[in-house]
Amino acid sequence: MNFEIIPAHDLSLAAQAATFTEAFDGYVGGSFAMDAAGLGRFISLQGAHLCHSRFARNAEGLCGFGYIGRIGESSRLAGMGVVASARRGGVARGLLLHLLEEARARHDRLMVLEVIEQNPPACALYRREGFREMGTLCGWRRPAPAGEPAKAGRSGALEEISLAAASQLPTAQEFPELPWAICRHAVAKMAAGRAYSSGRAVVVIGDPAVAGPLRVHALASTETGAPDWVAMKEALAAMLALHHAREFFAPPVFPEEFGTKLFAPLGFAREPLSQFLMQREP
Incomplete structure (x- = not known):
């Protein structure tokens, strides 16, 4: 694995926002130009927790993230992205597996997520890792x-x-x-x-x-x-x-x-x- 996974709470909101913006540039659901204040609002509205959220970092810097929210024994992947230069290098899968392992350690009974149907690579990743479709939104x-x-x-x-x-x-x-x-x-x-x-x-x-x-x-x-x-x-x-x-x-x-x-x-x-x-x- 040519990247490390670090807690979101160890990073400034400005650094997280820059990675978020880069990862969602040209996204099928729309691009997001995020600054620290905007990311703070996103985290709050999505019910995400920095103590459970993680970032990936390679030799070039921050390259991916997964924000996790939690209610009771259910976790939710509230947002996930990888910057273009690091895609197809195992970052998304590595992050996802790490987040699932931490959910197991917390004794969570479920992890849920929403993924845009018109984003085939993301849908394929989640299916390969055992996620089942519960319905269309x-x-x-x-x-x-x-x-x-x-x-x-x-x-x-x-x-x-x-x-x-x-x-x-x-x-x-x-x-x-x-x-x-x-x-x-x-x-x-x-x-x-x-x-x-x-x-x-x-x-x-x-x-x-x-x-x-x-x-x-x-x-x-x-x-x-x-x-x-x-x-x-x-x-x-x-x-x-x-x-x-x-x-x-x-x-x-x-x-x-x-x-x-x-x-x-x-x-x-x-x-x-x-x-x-x-x-x-x-």
Whole structure:
């Protein structure tokens, strides 16, 4: 092995950010120009922990990374990348195996990750190392109505609640079965946004005061047991009515069932990129 693996907490955020930016240059999911402050926000929003995250370093310097988040006995690979000059040299596999070994040492029962379906080399690596596809995650978009901006619609039974309150509600689906990005733990990490309850459902969106498309961050049934898709659809419909003149989008972190039962019936169109939700026992 012509590289060493070192703890992320031994490195400055600026050095980590430079490696992150280089690794994601030209990435199929979009390039990221990251500085120390931006990386700090990324780490927080992704629920990653520097004490469990690792970097690879070769003779030329930092060449790869794997950020790990952890809830209970489940670990999540929250971000992984290798700089172009070090690819096809075993860095990604070496990092992954090292992270899995550390998860075993912590007695974790599961490691999960999301990988863009349109990134065949990454998908192949995870499959070779025993990760199984648990489902496809899709993105959705609903354009703003054409013509004159419409007045805000009625919010129906929507009741605004705090992000903290939304993050504490029990939901029918939980992490790790539900992707991290739309689970209540991720809602607790949001810096800004609006949360609403509606009957037996909760919906979380971005800040409406910010111009541009409104992101759907989370949509959940607040009853244990089977998800109440009817309640979730009614909550989303009420949100669309409340901000009728706005474009809405949901990034590719929602399982396919959300699309067929919620987004498509309400006028959303599927986006080109998709992800696989994958997991394996360490």
